[in-house]
Amino acid sequence: MSIKSSYYFKLPLVPRYAILINMKRMASKILxxxxxxxxxxxxxxxxxxxxxxxxxxxxxxxxxxxxHSIPLVAIRVCYHVGIKNECPxxxxxxxxxxAAGWQGTRLFKKGEISRIIQAGGGYTTSFTxxxxxxxxxxxxxxxxxxxxxxxxxxMSGIDITAERLLLAKDIVRKxxxxxxxxxxxxxINEEFFSLAYRSHPYGHNIYGWPDDIDRINLDDLKQxxxxxxxxxxxxxxxxxxxxxxxxxxRVRQLFGGLYSEPPERWRPIAETKxxxxxxxxxxxxxxxxxxxxxYHIPGIAHEDIPVLRLINNILNTGTSSRIYRRMVTEEKSxxxxxxxxxxxxxxGLIYNYAILNFDSPVEEGIRQMEDEIRRIKIDHIxxxxxEKAKNRALVDFYMSERTLEDKTVTxxxxxxxxxxxxxxxxxxxxxxxxxxxxxxxTAQKYFSPSNRIVVxxxxxxxxxxxxxxxxxx
Amino acid sequence: xxxxPAMLQIWMMIMMSSNKKIFTxxxxxxxxxxxxxxxxxxxxxxxxxxxxxxxxxxxxxxxxHRLPMIDFFMLFGTGTAPDSxxxxxxxxxxxxxxxxxxxxxxxxxxxxxxDSTGGSVRFIANRDGSFIEGTFLSRDLQFSLEVLADMVQxxxxxxxxxxxxxxxxxxxxxxxxxxxxxxLANVLYNRLYGEEGYGLSPNGTRAxxxxxxxxxxxxxxxxxxxxxxxxLFLGGDIxxxxxxxxxxxxxxxxxxxxxxxxxxxxxxxxxxxxxxxLDYPDAPSTDFLLGRSAVPAGSENTxxxxxxxxxxxxxxxxxxxxxxxxxxxxxxxxxGSSVDWSRQNGAWMISGNASNDMAAGAILKIIGVIDExxxxxxxxxxxxxxxxxxxxxxxxxxxxxxxxxxxxxxxxRIGVDQDFYEKLTERFKVCDPNRLRGIxxxxxxxxxxxxxxxxxxxxxxxxxxxxxxIEVMEYGEY
Numbered sequence: 001m002s003i004k005s006s007y008y009f010k011l012p013l014v015p016r017y018a019i020l021i022n023m024k025r026m027a028s029k030i031l032x033x034x035x036x037x038x039x040x041x042x043x044x045x046x047x048x049x050x051x052x053x054x055x056x057x058x059x060x061x062x063x064x065x066x067x068h069s070i071p072l073v074a075i076r077v078c079y080h081v082g083i084k085n086e087c088p089x090x091x092x093x094x095x096x097x098x099a100a101g102w103q104g105t106r107l108f109k110k111g112e113i114s115r116i117i118q119a120g121g122g123y124t125t126s127f128t129x130x131x132x133x134x135x136x137x138x139x140x141x142x143x144x145x146x147x148x149x150x151x152x153x154x155m156s157g158i159d160i161t162a163e164r165l166l167l168a169k170d171i172v173r174k175x176x177x178x179x180x181x182x183x184x185x186x187x188i189n190e191e192f193f194s195l196a197y198r199s200h201p202y203g204h205n206i207y208g209w210p211d212d213i214d215r216i217n218l219d220d221l222k223q224x225x226x227x228x229x230x231x232x233x234x235x236x237x238x239x240x241x242x243x244x245x246x247x248x249x250r251v252r253q254l255f256g257g258l259y260s261e262p263p264e265r266w267r268p269i270a271e272t273k274x275x276x277x278x279x280x281x282x283x284x285x286x287x288x289x290x291x292x293x294x295y296h297i298p299g300i301a302h303e304d305i306p307v308l309r310l311i312n313n314i315l316n317t318g319t320s321s322r323i324y325r326r327m328v329t330e331e332k333s334x335x336x337x338x339x340x341x342x343x344x345x346x347x348g349l350i351y352n353y354a355i356l357n358f359d360s361p362v363e364e365g366i367r368q369m370e371d372e373i374r375r376i377k378i379d380h381i382x383x384x385x386x387e388k389a390k391n392r393a394l395v396d397f398y399m400s401e402r403t404l405e406d407k408t409v410t411x412x413x414x415x416x417x418x419x420x421x422x423x424x425x426x427x428x429x430x431x432x433x434x435x436x437x438x439x440x441x442t443a444q445k446y447f448s449p450s451n452r453i454v455v456x457x458x459x460x461x462x463x464x465x466x467x468x469x470x471x472x473x
Numbered sequence: 474x475x476x477x478p479a480m481l482q483i484w485m486m487i488m489m490s491s492n493k494k495i496f497t498x499x500x501x502x503x504x505x506x507x508x509x510x511x512x513x514x515x516x517x518x519x520x521x522x523x524x525x526x527x528x529x530x531x532x533x534x535x536x537x538h539r540l541p542m543i544d545f546f547m548l549f550g551t552g553t554a555p556d557s558x559x560x561x562x563x564x565x566x567x568x569x570x571x572x573x574x575x576x577x578x579x580x581x582x583x584x585x586x587x588d589s590t591g592g593s594v595r596f597i598a599n600r601d602g603s604f605i606e607g608t609f610l611s612r613d614l615q616f617s618l619e620v621l622a623d624m625v626q627x628x629x630x631x632x633x634x635x636x637x638x639x640x641x642x643x644x645x646x647x648x649x650x651x652x653x654x655x656x657l658a659n660v661l662y663n664r665l666y667g668e669e670g671y672g673l674s675p676n677g678t679r680a681x682x683x684x685x686x687x688x689x690x691x692x693x694x695x696x697x698x699x700x701x702x703x704x705l706f707l708g709g710d711i712x713x714x715x716x717x718x719x720x721x722x723x724x725x726x727x728x729x730x731x732x733x734x735x736x737x738x739x740x741x742x743x744x745x746x747x748x749x750x751l752d753y754p755d756a757p758s759t760d761f762l763l764g765r766s767a768v769p770a771g772s773e774n775t776x777x778x779x780x781x782x783x784x785x786x787x788x789x790x791x792x793x794x795x796x797x798x799x800x801x802x803x804x805x806x807x808x809g810s811s812v813d814w815s816r817q818n819g820a821w822m823i824s825g826n827a828s829n830d831m832a833a834g835a836i837l838k839i840i841g842v843i844d845e846x847x848x849x850x851x852x853x854x855x856x857x858x859x860x861x862x863x864x865x866x867x868x869x870x871x872x873x874x875x876x877x878x879x880x881x882x883x884x885x886r887i888g889v890d891q892d893f894y895e896k897l898t899e900r901f902k903v904c905d906p907n908r909l910r911g912i913x914x915x916x917x918x919x920x921x922x923x924x925x926x927x928x929x930x931x932x933x934x935x936x937x938x939x940x941x942x943i944e945v946m947e948y949g950e951y
Contacts, residue, residue: 069539070868070871070872071868072868072869072872102790110800111790111791111796111800114789114790114791115791115858118788118789118791118858118862119857119858119861119862120861120865121861121862121863121864121865121866121868122865122866123789123866138869139865140865140868143865170803174806174807175806177757177758177806177826177828178758178806178807178826181757181758182653182756182757182758182760182826184651184652285651285755286648286651287644287647287648287649287650287651288644288647288648290648317588318584318587318588318593319572319584319587319588320581320584320585320587320588320589321588325581328637328641329581329637332637332640335640335641335644335645335648355644355648356644357640357641357643357644358640358643358644358647359640384589387589388588388589388591390591391589391590391591391610392588392591393591394591394610395542395591395592395593395608395609395610398540398541398542398610399542399608401540402540402873402874402875402876403872403873403876404872
């Protein structure tokens with residue numbers, strides 16, 4: 001699962017070098033040289049054209065983005081279904097559907113799709129996350145039509161048989177074994193989410209629980225697939241070297257006639273409020289202790305998300321960020337600090353994690369991280385920090401537009417998860433207007449102990465001495 | 474964009490056909506036609522300007538105005554391979570200390586200055602070379618190059634920062650020990666290359682890191698961070714002429730050094746199959762790595778080996794290994810192969826994961842697939858599909874400024890000409906099934922291979938003993 005940022009904004013380039021004010025002479029000289037540049041406000045650039053959205057009669061959405069800078073095309077076929085749609089007892093079923101998509105369709109035998117794509121100079125893959133299941137392909141532009149034919153066939157009906165169900169389940173079990181059960185970091189991930197979400201389906205892994213995978217039968221799969229892997233629940237995003245008009249016509253021809261029905265979505269309940277923080281301590285074969293600390297936040301479309309993105313930048317992005325500087329540079333307690341925001345449709349998480357130095361006690365590391373989080377709730381950040389966070393967000397925005405793949409992710413995330421075609425513009429406006437007060441109040445709102453999840457992983461024999469704030473489960 | 478009307482004509486044939494086999498065959502044909510049509514053999518590498526400063530620094534400039542960003546890679550021709558086992562980790566630690574302050578940006582002012590722009594600088598040490606790479610908004614071009622010039626010419630090295638780095642690198646080496654695949658790679662490289670050169674872990678060992686003194690760092694940087702050992706790749710929203718002036722101003726006074734030490738890698742080939750089990754009784758599953766040394770990236774055999782590796786295991790789920798080991802017999806959760814392309818003989822590896830009770834069977838099957846490739850020539854169709862894949866896939870290497878510069882720097886690091894992917898057709902022309910079989914016979918003799926497995930020895934030993942003598946080590950030894 002990956003965390004992607006997906007928003008546009010236009011920042012006036014206000015003094016982003018303010019942080020350098022106290023620098024020594026040479027630094028000041030450089031500062032003096034570059035200050036005039038900050039007034040050169042340029043419009044937000046974008047590589048290629050803006051997305052063109054078309055909705056077919058059967059409900060399928062097509063987004064096209066022409067970019068003729070290189071003869072490649074990226075095609076992302078997204079189904080608006082993921083972990084959040086999985087009822088208890090059916091966990092892992094979305095991944096099974098995704099795996100079934102490779103076991104043969106009505107027209108192509110197992111393995112033929114990959115072979116055709118790769119023989120044409122492309123590659124193809126698929127993934128499932130919290131909210132979306134997706135088949136992704138990148139090919140030389142002359143292959144676009146072939147890919148559309150293959151995907152149209154796949155969307156028109158994966159030919160599910162008992163044998164193909166077994167194959168798909170076997171794939172999911174193997175992935176679970178390799179990526180979760182055999183990997184300590186996979187374990188930590190699973191523990192963290194299951195602790196964070198007690199009632200919401202985000203709490204289980206994309207590969208589900210083993211017993212559920214065993215129990216899912218052919219009827220379950222057919223019903224789930226019919227409801228979710230069909231045109232009215234699908235969006236195709238195409239970016240690259242093609243002509244939008246002719247490709248849109250071709251997509252209408254290939255997909256417009258596919259049978260569709262309104263998607264039946266099971267809407268999950270909200271995550272239960274905690275009375276205290278949630279803590280798990282795991283003893284595992286790690287060389288050195290690791291811990292992750294998260295807080296519940298709203299879904300991607302919530303008005304606080306732009307502020308939380310900046311808070312995330314202030315806390316852990318870059319080697320001058322607050323937690324990095326405190327734990328890596330000053331206290332020397334950690335070797336790695338990182339974190340992020342789970343951009344989910346339903347309420348997500350903001351998290352920081354630390355891989356500690358070999359001789360640093362876990363409790364010290366946790367206290368230092370808590371201390372930095374507490375600090376951002378008590379005092380205003382500086383103007384320079386705010387600008388630094390906004391500048392970083394600007395770089396991240398451009399980085400999310402670098403490749404055709406990036407563009408399809410950005411566009412699909414915005415449209416599928418928010419259902420708001422103005423989402424990007426709203427995000428731009430909000431980030432431009434975030435103030436130090438916003439940072440303070442938003443930090444106070446979300447960084448409370450009752451909203452916190454902590455997972456600690458320590459090597460065998462390591463004694464974790466947590467204070468009375470924690471009730472070890 | 475290819476000729477759509479012609480494609481549609483073929484589609485009319487398809488739509489009129491009710492025969493599924495014909496349909497599939499036509500789609501395949503269509504894919505091949507389409508694949509051949511748009512891929513130009515020339516022009517995939519972006520236009521670049523190349524020049525040398527009088528002090529020997531080589532510079533490549535790429536203008537790309539699609540986004541208001543710039544990227545740079547400063548490549549030094551010295552990597553971790555020259556490290557000695559006494560001070561293993563020296564290159565990595567020396568490189569990372571460049572971010573701890575300069576004469577003009579002392580201590581944390583350096584990272585504050587970089588972060589304040591929203592940009593970032595990263596340090597990567599590889600066996601053959603070291604990189605400083607950066608990403609900035611193009612408005613900060615001058616600032617980013619000033620910082621880079623300052624870092625490489627005027628680093629401020631302190632005992633305090635060295636102590637912090639040593640703790641960090643010791644922690645990294647301890648942490649990586651919990652990752653089975655890292656352990657396997659360490660053992661394999663150590664057995665292939667010994668206690669020097671490519672055989673050393675790039676991040677060092679605890680003992681090696683403990684031995685590093687500030688004087689070692691100074692000596693390393695003084696010898697290797699020199700313009701005649703450096704290549705700057707800069708690209709993005711720049712004016713090449715302005716960038717050239719700026720580079721001249723910032724880097725011309727940088728004094729060249731003596732010729733840097735380049736290690737000679739002499740991998741020893743085992744004369745019989747070596748099997749090593751890292752005993753991990755509680756392992757939920759077994760990871761495995763089979764390997765041997767391959768050829769230098771600049772070898773005349775490289776194009777054939779690229780194709781051969783793709784067919785064997787590098788082609789993902791359509792590769793021979795995946796098909797035979799995972800898809801058909803479900804012996805492993807994953808399997809694939811890759812070549813660690815290097816300036817000298819890098820490693821060719823087959824890696825995978827299997828449930829403990831299936832792992833030995835999976836490895837036996839892999840050996841079977843290798844033997845088959847040594848005995849039976851690859852069909853022309855399979856070979857042509859592999860060639861087509863690379864014709865198309867290599868376009869993606871030059872998709873963005875960042876990926877273009879990364880590929881250019883990589884080719885430079887491993888000693889390959891920048892036109893390598895431009896001339897794929899020419900290079901692949903000589904690669905017929907006989908040539909590939911020759912590669913298999915030469916490089917895939919199992920008696921020259923080393924197999925390293927991480928899992929429960931009690932379960933793995935009986936199956937693997939069919940292949941030869943087994944050495945069992947404790948999981949914690951590496």
